Amino acid sequence: MTTLLIRNARLVNEGQIFESDLLVRDGRIDKIATSIAASADEEIDAAGQWLLPGMIDDQVHFREPGLTHKGCIATESAAAVAGGITSFMDMPNTKPPTLSMAALAEKKAIGARDSLANYAFHFGVSNDNIDAVAALDPRQVAGIKVFMGASTGNMLVDDPAVLERLFACAPTILITHCEDTPSITVNEEKWRKKYGDAVPFSAHPLIRDADACYKSSSLAVELARKHGTQLHVLHISTARELALFEDKPLADKRITAEVCVHHLLFDERDYAILGSHLKCNPAVKTEADRDALRAALNTNRLDVIGTDHAPHTLAEKAGNYFQAPSGLPLVQHALPGLMGLVHDGVIDLPTLVAKTSHRVADLFAIAERGYLREGYWADLVLIGGRDIDAPDDPILSRCGWSPFVGRRFRSRVSTTVVSGQLAWHEGQLRPNCRGQALSFLRDSSG
Template identity: 70%
Template sequence: MQARLLIRNARLVNEGRITTGDLLVADGRIDRIAPAIDTCADTEIDAAGAWLLPGMIDDQVHFREPGLTHKGCIASESAAAVAGGITSFMDMPNTRPPTLDMAAVAAKRHLAAASSHANFAFHLGVSTDNLDAVARADPRLIAGVKVFMGASTGNMLVDDPMVLERLFASVPTLLLAHCEHSQTITANEAEWRRQHGDAIPFAAHPLIRSAEACLRSTTLAVDLARRHGTRLHVLHLSTARELALFEPGPVTGKQITAEACVHHLYFDDEDYEALGSHLKCNPAVKSRDDRVALRHAVATGRIDVIGTDHAPHTLAEKAAPYSLAPAGLPLAQHALPALLELVHDGLLDLPTLVARCSHGVAELFRIRERGYLREGYWADLALVDDGHFAVEAAPILSRCGWTPFAGRHFRSRVRSTVVSGRLAWHRGCLMQGCRGLPLEFTR
């Protein structure tokens, strides 16, 4: 039996409302929510008016295990996640070896059970030659099926029309798509290389991996989904032009949904001058107008969920010239504080942010008994303080040891994170005894 945890005097943000009260955790679940709870617990936390949110559920991370653990591993990256208020994650398949069958999914689940500080699930990948394995996959044991329609290599780049037709017609569960048109990107990069040789500036990245490349691929994915009745989730939208392909409104009942990522909501192309390779990601961070449009789409529900696409690389790898520097950013530890800046700036209200980071993800992926502050649900919680917070005030927990938010200041920080009823992060310390649980899906 797990210890009882009582959080007093919190401002609870849940299902469109903010209320003041106490929350009691027993046996890993939310036992009671009330204006005041008169009982004793093994651990008590006085929130003193801090915000108590459902923990963020991150639908897109690259935790690098197996095969790329010099960049990160499930233990290190999940530690960064819980320090940032992320209580559950869904890991992408482009590891080494890639996650292309249920045996590989099972192996990752075994690794996570032994080392993950957060709750976990794994996406099954699509290649040019594993469509039979995808069609046979058990939807209850995977978060989703991920297809790279651009920005991948080898047989995980799936842009053959016949393969895509078969995939969209036969995928047994939610299909997640990375949408960029490879031929457009290749032609753009060739032109920049003709002009600059190996000295392509990083500021060219959003022009090489252009808005047109994104729009062409996303349009294809949406058209395929409409023709085949596929449940499609398009990842990390980065342009205003793509937004017209999606409908505003609640996520429940939608066939086609979209995600925005923290970095596309926080940065814009003016940041390449200072950050260089530390802002290189796929799809690229684009213009300020794109960022404004994405923020508005989050507020109106045209974008359904927010993820991180957390993807660590070492500083040595990122020090390479443009064409060799890998794409991806470590974001999990500072994702929620960065998103809360939108709330402080009046661009988004807190209940809407919770809907995009927690409620909507649970609904979209049909996660059992998580994503809400509800009695009987698993206790996945983030307690957030308001107050000036410098990024450098806390160590970077991601194995790569850097963040694109270096030098930034946030107006909120994560004081405590509770994962399946256990304290995982509290007052700047990682609680080593906490282990997450596998997510369960109602499919």
Template identity: 70%
Template sequence: MNSVLIRNARLVNEGREVEGDLLVSHGRIVKIARSIEGERATLEIDANGQWLVPGMIDDQVHFREPGAPAKGSLYTESRAAVAGGITSFMDMPNTQPATLTLEALADKKHRAATTSVANYGFHFGVSHDNLDTVAALNPCEVAGVKVFMGASTGNLLVDDPATLERLFAEVPTILLAHCEHTPSIDANAANLHAQFGERLPPAAHALIRNAESCYRSSSLAVELARRHGTRLHVLHLTTARELALFEDKPLAHKRITAEVCLHHLLFDDRDYADLGNLIKCNPAIKTQADRDALRAALNSNRLDVIGSDHAPHTWEEKQRPYAQAPAGLPLVQHALPALLELVEEGVLPITTLVAKTSHRVADLFAIPDRGYLREGYWADLVLIAAQAFEVNQQPILSQCGWTPFAGRSFRHRVSLTMVSGQIAWHEGRINEQCRGLALRFMR
């Protein structure tokens, strides 16, 4: 597809919403105007008043390749992502094998170049054994460096004080932290098991992985970053208390930033009664008060970006008793439609949603020529129709075959997704010929 002309759209970009046309040629946005005349295009699309936004750049996904094909792959999960308005993703290192070596990183990039429908980048992992490799990384070759300061096992759990000190002092690029305090979690679990026995309900998850366990770890990460001057990004905040750790000022003036994920904005602990293990995730979904505080913070600069933390597991695994069921849920296929419910409810304006899912993500990770509707930028675009749909009426594209949104209706649907100027999703169908490009990081 050499050129596409989108007419009569409501362009949402850089704090403004305006009517206009947009022309794409050879992968790039070449013209934006109130009305584009005299231009010939291979395809013309009449948006008829639909929102036209830059595609969501998801800074946190777990696409499960290599290692867990029954849960997901770069092929299956990228297809689900473009259906949900995500044009670029950054995949986490806890695959099998983990992304702890340059060889593992290169293997993932090769796999994505072959099969991913969306643009792609990869985070590098940290263990006690690969700090020399981390310190020598080329910052332009990775999306970021991810450290599990808790809530992980084996080689990816890094909770030794000396190792953390060296990591925060020497990491050459942005450091992403999963912050939960494992000793607190273990103590909470032991106390609940002593009181109620082994058959704990899923609602116990929010009590075991409680606000205190999150704050103890995130406050340590912030303290280490301030002491060493680290460029720190704390992932998936879940509590009102943690918000005070982050400054309410523009991204360009901060070295410590924070992300919130869509499930922590859309669910709270009342939902365990109906959804049980389907919303079991780490860190846990917590109280309505925590959810509401996170929502309110989106309208300030304390929360910089919105991610998904898409982490699929099989339906069979999720049916196990609470203690044996894995943590994580599939979210990318309904990312933008679900988040647009917050716009409908008056929680935040559409311009703020676009800033937190596109503009600020590109800025935070230093991704050039993406994340905005600007002439000369890559055409990563999403058309959003104000048309309600029931989730159950759509096929689930994630390999796991289920969604926590089953039975829900959303008031907006993604009618078109363009990835680097290619149509990836249009009127409910995937373009199997679309291939995303490797994200560049200009640091």
């Protein structure tokens, strides 16, 4: 490991912004001080840029194994580090799905070989692997993912008896995708009768509507309260759902919520321009929903911000409403996009850092990451205020497109450091960088 010295930065950490230098040695933050006289193998003059702990993304779909025509761990982690994401937690709906320890071990091996970012993997739930879920060592997985809607095959778990047992026996944090499939099916048929296959993409938030979200998320919260489950509800997309979550510190809660980048930065008006390129589950909804989610970032109702990065090829997205798959590639532009909320005064920068780094590390009990602290792993992002169009940097996701094309950012990631290694600097990847497996500070009972 080499040493790295970052000078003249504005550090953003634990509610404060202050001018400082930062020295990295052997992969870890060795010293934080106003002025560090030591020399280093590599030095970066931050010239007043903000220095943040790297974003930890609790929800990505990097598509490997089995769906690598869309993306893979190598390509998507490259896009992630270019966007200031230093750690990710990958979802289980690959081919084969991550429903066994053997499948989990395969993904960990791919991560060790190919990932430029730090990595961890969620374990999936099906209708017939509850025994395997109950036997999990909580330190071996990021979380346990259950699709309570919007999945295929046996990864859609909506049998009441299976859900009761799952919420009762989950040995660590249970994370849920909540949409009520029967409600969505009824809505689809109404629109199909009117338009046939030519349903407009603007109908997506009316088909996968707020009622479908609330019906499922409220069931998950009810089950978690009944069984004392540690529950994390993903991608909240409606104002109504916010009432399900308590506005109090993370340490005082067993039930938490995530909001995603696209639900904060887009609304139903954007379907007219983006069409299938905005189709995702749960759907991007009204401007009022978007504004309510933004406001909730300044409370403790929304605990973390993720991406739900889910690349599909342009050819796949070119299908009609029923053919085009749901999902958006987001990791490369998530943090620059979110910085727009800071520039607009929607949230302050320490709050953004808390919800993309500090609280993610705390919620998932990640060891020695998510903060700028001496002795912690050096997962760092330098981000400045230069204007940049999204397409000006090559799109690194294998799918080759972004919903942010045509939008102007007011901040740009200039440097990303992963476990003490330069991963992205001055518009270039450092392909020899390799992330580490995330470690979780949990006991055998979760």
